[in-house]
Amino acid sequence: MSGGAYFWIKALHIVSVIAWMAGLLYLPRLFVYHAEAEPGSELSETLKVMERRLLRAIMNPAMISSLLFGGMLLAYQDMTAAWLQVKLGCVVLMMFAHMAMGRGRKDFEADRNTRPTRFYRIANEVPTVLMIVIVVMAVVKPF
Ligand code: HEM
Numbered sequence: 001m002s003g004g005a006y007f008w009i010k011a012l013h014i015v016s017v018i019a020w021m022a023g024l025l026y027l028p029r030l031f032v033y034h035a036e037a038e039p040g041s042e043l044s045e046t047l048k049v050m051e052r053r054l055l056r057a058i059m060n061p062a063m064i065s066s067l068l069f070g071g072m073l074l075a076y077q078d079m080t081a082a083w084l085q086v087k088l089g090c091v092v093l094m095m096f097a098h099m100a101m102g103r104g105r106k107d108f109e110a111d112r113n114t115r116p117t118r119f120y121r122i123a124n125e126v127p128t129v130l131m132i133v134i135v136v137m138a139v140v141k142p143f
Helices: 003-034 042-074 082-109 117-123 125-140
Strands: none
Touching: 003 042, 003 082, 003 117, 003 125, 042 082, 082 117, 082 125, 117 125
């Protein structure tokens, strides 16, 4: 692949992770308000629609394209590099956070959420911390 193509793929990778991160940082915020809403209320039903569309129309496709373009970039990396191993480890944790949010969304959709607002406020910090570590690893490559 020519140098130009490599940078096009890296650009598409970064665009994909921006969309994925937007969803991973926003969905727990919706859960914070949803945990305070009365089941069956107009607010709860509106939040169900917002959560479903955010996950299915933005987060799922963005995660897949982040993996696809990131995977293409891997072909040109030294897989023994410590920065890349730390980064990929954090990406796996980020995917677990994504899956956990998917399960949380199903609980809210079925009006069976039992977790308090405080849980989602704290959960919101997990993708934030992982994102910071991942970007520092990818850009600074400290080791
Ligand atoms: C999904 C699995 C992922 C894989 C396999 C992957 C892999 C890669 C690779 C191989 C590079 C090229 C490094 C270079 O050329 O210097 C890269 C660049 C980058 N990745 Fe990922 N990545 C993934 C997910 C993410 C995520 C989730 C984020 C952000 C939260 C991210 C942020 C970045 C950034 C900012 C760059 C550009 C680094 C630079 O140009 O200096 N990546 N990624």
